[in-house]
Amino acid sequence: MFRLGWFLGNGFGMQPWYGNWAGRAMTDWTQPGLYVDLTTSLERAGFDLLFIEDTSMVEDTFGESMETTLKYGLMAPKNDPIPLVPLLTAATEHIGVVATMSTIQYPPFLAARSMVTLDHLTQGRVGINVVTSVTHRVAQNFGYDKHFAHAERYAMAEEWMEVVSLLWDSWEPGALVHDQETPKYADHTKVHTIDFEGKYFSCRGPLNTIPGPQRRPVVAQAGNSTPGRELAAKQADTMLALAKSPAEMKALRQDMDTRLIKHGRKPQDLKILFMATPYLGDTDSEAQERFNRFNAAKKDPDNIEKRLWYLSYVSGGVVDYAKYDLDSPVPQEVGNGETTTAKAWLEGSKELTLRDLAEGPSNYGMEFIGSADTMAGEMAEVMEEAGGDGFLMYPDVTRRSIMEVCDGLAPALRKRGVIRDGYAHKTFRDNLLDF
Ligand SMILES: Cc1cc2nc3c(=O)[nH]c(=O)nc-3n(C[C@H](O)[C@H](O)[C@H](O)COP(=O)(O)O)c2cc1C
Structure with missing residues (x-):
């Protein structure tokens, strides 16, 4: 069996807003409706997760102007995905929702606290996609002259994740006493400062809220460069990967296994999801x-x-x-x-x-073309050959594509017994790491 995730590649932004099947996306994209429909459909289909991209800028590199960006609505406008998360989990019961946070946008304390708050609100179904941001325009919105060089960004991200992890662990298991007679809410000897002084961040701690149902929300990482792989090997539960063939998938899996073992973790601690774009039709020729x-x-x-x-x-x-x-x-x-x-x-x-x-070709992961049944067979074959953990589906987001994947492709995959037929556990992490 393998897992399915859905990559919401333009985040809480405009999905296709003109052309066939755009519906009311142009005016309604700021509302939760489409995303609620998407998430409930993904859960019906047996997906492990919805993955919400995020970026915070209006680009003007291309042609040194915002014209192309705003003419087409390319990566802007875009809303903050964090407040959307509980609306999506309130409408569902099992699926995990991963929201993106950039290590140059959030101080670690704010990120740790926000994610734990979401862990409570979602009853253990939230994940964080840790990114280092991509362009100067993002960095300039957060007080920097320009974006950090690639290697330094990842050095910052490593330190950032270390602080966030220490904060998530700053309340020991058993710290909550919950004795109404004494009264004693928590045992102060089991709540610790972290006293972190690093090159980029410092933080005293402890976190000022109690651990959520997952204690540590699911951590995702998407950069596939060497430092990106190192960050994933140290910290992530799931990694998003670009590969064009089963051979490339296998090579990445082997490389990550070596890195995981080097960092004292087990290969099965990290689930790698490979980007896949489906082109479905009623028949193969369609x-x-x-x-x-x-x-x-x-x-x-x-x-x-x-x-x-x-x-x-x-x-x-x-x-x-x-x-x-x-x-x-x-x-x-x-x-x-x-x-x-x-x-x-x-x-x-x-x-x-x-x-x-x-x-030319999109070169963004794999492409599958065919009827639901043909595609299900091919996806199963690729996974079998590559020994991978799952696919991160990346279709355009319209109600048509949602239905095609969730009510066409997913049932065909389930018929073959290659995707889950329910969720055995309560939290996102337990389901993700179940097999
Ligand atoms: C599938 C995928 C999803 C990504 N999502 C985001 C995102 O939501 N926000 C963002 O700023 N960067 C995103 N990135 C970029 C990074 O995660 C990464 O921090 C950075 O750009 C460096 O990538 P590299 O390690 O491949 O060089 C994504 C990358 C990939 C491949």
Whole structure:
């Protein structure tokens, strides 16, 4: 069996808001409706988690202007995902909800406290996606002149997670006495300061709230660079990964197993979810036709502009792709942002023009094309071959795609016995680590 997660890749922001199937997304994206529908559907389908991306900026690297960003609504506008979490868990009973927090946006105490508060409110169904942020514009919204270099960002993140973890453990098990006669609420000898003095953060502690049902909310990590892998190996329960083949999936799993053991953990302590985009149809040929249409649309000037905008984003706001002629060679600079994504997107592009690259394959994990039954068979085969833990599904978010995945694909996977048919445990972590 393997797990399923859903990647809400534009966070609590605008989902497809024009074109077929956009519904009322343009005006209603600020409301919880679509996300509640999504989460209840994912639970019906047996997903382990909904994963909510987040970023805090209005980009202007591309063309040195906010024009493209705001014309299409690219990664902005976007609401804060944290207040959305309890609305999603109030409508469901089992599924986990992972919200993103950046180590340059939240002081560790605030993050630790906010996550434990959510752990209480969700009754043990929250997770945190720890990211280091991608572009200068984010850093500049939080008091920095520019974003930190990649290596330093991860050094900060390691320290940040250390502080957050110490705070989560600052109340020993058994600290709560709950004696109304004495009266004695808590035993002060079991609640400890952490007295942390690091290079980037200092914090006295203890946390000023009691541990939640999970004690330590589920920790997710998405960067696939070497320092990203190290952070995941030390701290994460789940990691999001980009791989294009079972061989790449296997290689990443083996690499992470070595790192986990080095840090005194077991391979089964970390579940790796691989990004997968589904193109479904009632029949295989209908799905293929849909995929062909999607590919042909990549030649539209709008789509070329959007793709180049994303390249500028993943470079960390370092490369302005608007500066180059579309028929000139692809600049090979990886930049300072999402380096794994940038490398995947630039792979094999030395001989290509920018236009070829923009019109080419998405290179964001795996693509599956077919009817629900065919796709279920292929997904099961890939997992079997790779020995992986699960997929993080990444379709566009419309009510049509939600229904296709949750009421078409998931039942086909369940029929094959390869995804869960219920949730055995109360908390997100216990379900995630169940098999
Ligand atoms: C699947 C996936 C999801 C991500 N989600 C976010 C996010 O929500 N917010 C964010 O600032 N960075 C996000 N990132 C980027 C990072 O997690 C990471 O901190 C950073 O950009 C460096 O990535 P690297 O280790 O691949 O170089 C994501 C990356 C991937 C691959």
